Amino acid sequence: MRKTGPIEIVRPRDLAEAVRLVAEGGMPLAGGTDVFVRVRNGQWDPPFLVYIGELPELQGVELREGGAEVGAAVTHAELLRSPLAERLPILRLALSTIGAPAIREMGTLGGNLANASPAGDGLIPLYLLEARVRLAGPAGEREVPVEEFILGPGKTALGPGEIVRSLWLPFPEGKPLSYFRKVGRRRALVIAVASLGALLWLEGDVIVKARLALGSVAPTVLRPREVEAALVGKPLNPDALRPLAEELSQAVKPISDIRASADYRRKVAGNLLLDMAQALSATKSQG
C-alpha cells in the first residue's frame, strides 16, 4: 500500500495473538479506510499492520438487558442493518451520513473511535449514549467511558498492545427524541464543518433533560454541559432556544482550517441548535 510497495500485513489467529502483535509495534487494521489512505500518503509509517477486521472476538451486535454490545470490527453498514439501528435512532441518523455506501461497508465503529477525529460521525452517538469502550490488552481487559478514551485529535487512551474489543451502548431511559445533522461541503465526502447530535427528553412541550454532542468544533467531540442544563425547562421551539444558540456558539472551541473559519463554525453550531428545535418540534406535532 505504500508508494514504494505493499505494506506488510499479518493476520492473527485470535485476539490474544493480535494483542501480542500490536504490543510488538504492529498497527491494528480493521476496514482500512483511514489506515490505507494515511499509509499511502506517507502520514503514517507503521512497521506492519495487524488485520483484526475479521477476528470473531470483535464481531457481533448483541442486544442485552439495559444496553447493547457492539464488536469493534462491526461495520457501519452492518450496524445500520441490525435491529440496534431501530432501537437507537441516534445511531442510525449519525452512521447513515458516513461516507458513501462502500465506505460504510468497509469502515468500522472501532476504527472510527480509535481514529479519534473531532469530525468522527460515529463518535457523536457514542458520546450521547455515554458509551463505554471495552479494551483488550496484555494485562487483560478494562473498560473506559468514551469521554475518557478520546484524549485529543488522533489521541486515545489505548495503551501499548491494547485493542478496542467492543463498545457497550447503554439504552437511554424513556423515549428521548433524537437529532443529528452535519454541515459539510459535499454530501458524501469526509469531513464536516460542524455537526450536532442530540437526545431530548420532553414532558409535553417542555424539555426535561438534554444531551448534546458537537463534532468538528473543538479538539474532541464536545458535550456542552452548561447548555444541556440551560435547556431544561425550556419549551422546544426555535424562539425559546435562540438565546441558548448564542450561548452554544460561545461554548465551542473551534479552529480555523481549510474547510472553514473558527467564526463560521461558531455560527453554524448555534444555528444547528435552532435547526434541531425546528426539526424536532415538527416531528413531534406530526405525532
Next chain:
Amino acid sequence: MKIRFRLNGKELELEVPPGRRLVDLLREDLGLTGTKEGCGEGECGACTVIVDGKPRLSCLTAAIQVDGKEVLTVEGLAKDGKLHPIQEALVETAGVQCGFCTPGFVMAAYALLLEKPHPSREEVRTWLSGNLCRCTGYEKIVDAVLLAAEWLNSGEG
C-alpha cells in the same frame, strides 16, 4: 502469502503479498483492467467492486481482505455476450461519455439494486454520491439506473 477467492465465479489461488492492493491485483496481476483507479484514496468510486454482495473500494482494499471471499468486477457482469441491464441502460440513456467512471458506477448501481430492487430517484442519487463523473452531469446515469431497475423488475434484459 497464498490467498484464495472466487473472482467472477471462478475459484482462484494466488501467491501475493498480503498488502497488495486489490485494484493492482486485478489490473496488473490478473489483467482485468475494467476496474479503474481515479483518486486512489476513496473519494471517486472508480475502483468500486462487489465483495460478498457489498460494494467495496478496491484502492483501499488489501489482498488479505478478500481471502476466502467472492469478488465481482465489471468483467463478470455480461452473460453469454450480452451486457448486464445496467450497462445496457447506460448505453440507452447516453450515460457514458469518456467512460472512465462507468465501471465504478455500474458496480455501485449493481450493489444498490441487490439491496433495493425498487429505488426512488432520490435513493439512487444518494447511493451514487461516492462516485464522481467529470463528464455527464449525473442525471443520465441516474436515469439509467432507474431504467435498469424497471427492466430487471419486469423480468426483461
